[in-house]
Amino acid sequence: QTKMYRDTWAEINLDHISYNVESMKKHAEEGTNVIAVVKANGYGHGDAAVAEAALQAGASSLAVATLDEAMALRNKKIAAPILVMGASRPEHAGEAAAKNIALTVFQKEWLSQAYEYVEDGEVLNIHLKFDTGMGRLGIRSRDELAGIESVIKKDKRFLLEGVFTHFATADSLENAYFEKQLSRFEEMTSWLEILPKYIHTSNSAAGLRFPKAHFNAVRMGISMYGLAPSMEIKPDLPFQLKEAFSLHTSIVHVKKLHKGEKVSYGATYEAQEDEWIATLPIGYADGWIRKLQGQEVLAEGLRVPIVGRVCMDQCMIKLPHEMPVGTKVTLIGEQGKEKIPVDEIAEKLETINYEVTCMVSSRVPRIYKRDGKIIGGINYLL
Numbered sequence: 001q002t003k004m005y006r007d008t009w010a011e012i013n014l015d016h017i018s019y020n021v022e023s024m025k026k027h028a029e030e031g032t033n034v035i036a037v038v039k040a041n042g043y044g045h046g047d048a049a050v051a052e053a054a055l056q057a058g059a060s061s062l063a064v065a066t067l068d069e070a071m072a073l074r075n076k077k078i079a080a081p082i083l084v085m086g087a088s089r090p091e092h093a094g095e096a097a098a099k100n101i102a103l104t105v106f107q108k109e110w111l112s113q114a115y116e117y118v119e120d121g122e123v124l125n126i127h128l129k130f131d132t133g134m135g136r137l138g139i140r141s142r143d144e145l146a147g148i149e150s151v152i153k154k155d156k157r158f159l160l161e162g163v164f165t166h167f168a169t170a171d172s173l174e175n176a177y178f179e180k181q182l183s184r185f186e187e188m189t190s191w192l193e194i195l196p197k198y199i200h201t202s203n204s205a206a207g208l209r210f211p212k213a214h215f216n217a218v219r220m221g222i223s224m225y226g227l228a229p230s231m232e233i234k235p236d237l238p239f240q241l242k243e244a245f246s247l248h249t250s251i252v253h254v255k256k257l258h259k260g261e262k263v264s265y266g267a268t269y270e271a272q273e274d275e276w277i278a279t280l281p282i283g284y285a286d287g288w289i290r291k292l293q294g295q296e297v298l299a300e301g302l303r304v305p306i307v308g309r310v311c312m313d314q315c316m317i318k319l320p321h322e323m324p325v326g327t328k329v330t331l332i333g334e335q336g337k338e339k340i341p342v343d344e345i346a347e348k349l350e351t352i353n354y355e356v357t358c359m360v361s362s363r364v365p366r367i368y369k370r371d372g373k374i375i376g377g378i379n380y381l382l
């Protein structure tokens with residue numbers, strides 16, 4: 001679908017994606033690779049568009065959560081190296097090898113099943129995952145490592161390209177657990193007979209705060225989208241992050257409600273006096289969920305509250321004065337001097353900014369901007 005019939009859209013500023021990647025490259029030691037994490041459809045920003053912008057800005061490769069996401073990028077003609085950071089099925093090892101998609105390994109039995117599926121002459125790039133304290137995926141003992149190394153060494157269809165771990169608390173001011181994970185990683189990598197090409201541990205928080213944890217690649221996710229990894233470390237980041245995501249709609253109906261009249265399901269909202277009420281074509285099926293009742297949005301550069309229950313496809317706002325149908329309303333982003341950052345929505349929903357951009361559903365098209373101009377078409381995240 002290339003035409004937008006409803007005036008509700010997310011706007012992705014690719015200049016900000018580029019700026020954030022360039023800033024991390026400058027911040028890290030010369031030669032440090034930036035791996036652009038574009039899983040979950042680029043944290044809701046769109047995987048291919050962000051991938052291209054990040055690669056142009058100096059990222060050397062991409063990382064996703066699943067092999068499905070890696071295949072989706074290949075289908076969108078993205079040719080850069082891709083690492084699948086999550087679990088995958090051994091029977092798909094051959095398809096990954098054929099498309100230069102690296103897989104994460106942390107089980108010997110996975111490897112012993114996988115090589116039957118890798119054609120002779122094909123090579124599967126492997127990143128070994130160490131669990132140093134995240135408690136999610138990864139090997140945790142020297143025996144496990146020895147078992148895996150014995151299989152990799154034996155078979156030229158496997159190329160150990162990387163070793164990595166993931167921090168659970170790099171975005172916390174309390175550094176003890178991070179330090180424990182880092183030293184555990186250094187101990188575990190010392191067990192390796194040969195050090196692979198890529199050694200990476202840092203997510204955005206570690207990339208921003210701990211150069212000693214960069215090794216030779218930083219897996220940049222949230223900060224590439226211009227969002228802080230946590231509110232805790234937000235005040236002291238080494239460089240400014242520029243938010244790429246904004247969300248907009250436009251008024252489809254305006255009416256003057258008289259004192260005592262009601263708005264939306266449950267008739268829970270009652271006009272306290274004569275009020276101007278406008279209706280917006282966005283609701284919880286767009287990811288603008290019911291808990292956002294009461295959240296302010298921007299109209300004519302003014303903060304106006306959502307009143308009454310959020311519906312599946314619509315919600316209502318109370319205006320300070322009459323505004324015309326078609327007035328642009330910004331739910332996340334800037335209008336004039338006013339700004340509603342992703343973090344404000346995260347606070348209202350008692351969640352984190354990561355979840356906010358991911359939750360805007362595929363019914364909301366993403367529009368991409370460079371130098372203030374729209375590029376590419378309407379992009380429904382399919």
Ligand SMILES: Cc1ncc(COP(=O)(O)O)c(CNc2conc2O)c1O
Nearest residue numbers: 037085166203204219220221222223354
């Ligand atoms: C293994 C791994 N590396 C790097 C990143 C990027 O982290 P960043 O976005 O903080 O830079 C993630 C993000 N993983 C998740 C982000 O939110 N929930 C997650 O599981 C990850 O799972």
